[in-house]
Amino acid sequence: MKKDVVLWAGAGQIGMAIARRVGTGKKIVVGDKKLENVQAIAKIMNDAGFDVVPVSMDLSDRTSILNFIQTGQTYGEIAMLINAAGVSPSQAPVETILKVDLYGTAVLLEEVGKIIKEGGVGVTISSQSGHRMPQLSPAEDEQLACTPTEELLSLELLQPENIKDTLHAYQMAKRCNEKRVMYEAVKWGEKGARINSISPGIIVTPLAIDEFNGPRGDFYKNMFAKCPAGRPGTADEVANVAELLMSEKGAFITGTDFLCDGGATASYFYGPLKPEQ
Ligand SMILES: NC(=O)c1ccc[n+]([C@@H]2O[C@H](COP(=O)([O-])OP(=O)(O)OC[C@H]3O[C@@H](n4cnc5c(N)ncnc54)[C@H](O)[C@@H]3O)[C@@H](O)[C@H]2O)c1
Numbered sequence: 001m002k003k004d005v006v007l008w009a010g011a012g013q014i015g016m017a018i019a020r021r022v023g024t025g026k027k028i029v030v031g032d033k034k035l036e037n038v039q040a041i042a043k044i045m046n047d048a049g050f051d052v053v054p055v056s057m058d059l060s061d062r063t064s065i066l067n068f069i070q071t072g073q074t075y076g077e078i079a080m081l082i083n084a085a086g087v088s089p090s091q092a093p094v095e096t097i098l099k100v101d102l103y104g105t106a107v108l109l110e111e112v113g114k115i116i117k118e119g120g121v122g123v124t125i126s127s128q129s130g131h132r133m134p135q136l137s138p139a140e141d142e143q144l145a146c147t148p149t150e151e152l153l154s155l156e157l158l159q160p161e162n163i164k165d166t167l168h169a170y171q172m173a174k175r176c177n178e179k180r181v182m183y184e185a186v187k188w189g190e191k192g193a194r195i196n197s198i199s200p201g202i203i204v205t206p207l208a209i210d211e212f213n214g215p216r217g218d219f220y221k222n223m224f225a226k227c228p229a230g231r232p233g234t235a236d237e238v239a240n241v242a243e244l245l246m247s248e249k250g251a252f253i254t255g256t257d258f259l260c261d262g263g264a265t266a267s268y269f270y271g272p273l274k275p276e277q
Helices: 013-022 035-046 062-073 094-115 138-146 149-154 166-189 206-212 217-226 235-246 264-270
Strands: 005-009 027-032 051-056 078-083 121-125 194-200 257-260
Touching: 005 013, 005 062, 013 027, 013 035, 013 078, 013 121, 013 235, 027 035, 027 062, 035 051, 051 062, 062 078, 062 094, 078 094, 094 121, 094 149, 094 166, 121 166, 121 235, 138 166, 166 194, 166 257, 194 235, 206 217, 217 264, 235 257
Parallel strands: 005 027, 005 078, 027 051, 078 121, 121 194, 194 257
Antiparallel strands: none
């Protein structure tokens, strides 16, 4: 009998923590741009009793995403999606951040939505960053939600003259993830499937460590010191939320985003992390 398939993009720490919660007894197909990451993580999980196939995949490229999905389908029906691939503001230029985090995520949600098994479920990892940026107008939010994927990067609000820096690009990408999840949840719902996003705060992973050592290192260290939790989070704490969303207990939850940030966003608006005017 063919197993249900979990498609998992982004062989990082958050993705692995989620895959370990939901992947038992399933075929897990994990894709990442860095072959060494995907092979290393597949070995860790196969040595722990999971059934993981590593593949090379570039989230910024539609053809690569389609190949990734097709590879998954050779093993069985796609029952779950975990999207934890991404680049952070200190890791890449504006153009790459928009191509991977914004466009690539939108394409992946769209294409998996077309083939997801009835009753299937997905999570995509957004970020608290999308919650901290100033509100966009309802029309701009709708553009991020509903513009056809191949036209997304041509939107006026994403043109270089309208993007201040890599942090702004990352914030726009993560805002787009949240809006796209709402848009896609309607389509996924036609198949009885659900899709949600999680917006983590600072979670210690290689990506966050690059941020600690990057130009905004002090900003990030201050953020976790002054958030209500008083510390950064762990990938396992993000997986706690994903496990709820992807289980039967989350059956009434779709098209929404969950902040899991130790209260950093609350403190940014109404506490000690509030920027000085
Ligand atoms: N760690 C944090 O503090 C934090 C906070 C908020 C949001 N996030 C988000 O969580 C997600 C996962 O990050 P993480 O912290 O687990 O980092 P990580 O560095 O452990 O994993 C990210 C993975 O994405 C892969 N990747 C990068 N570009 C890719 C591409 N074009 N195609 C395919 N794979 C690609 C990387 O090779 C890496 O293996 C990202 O979307 C990130 O923005 C992380």
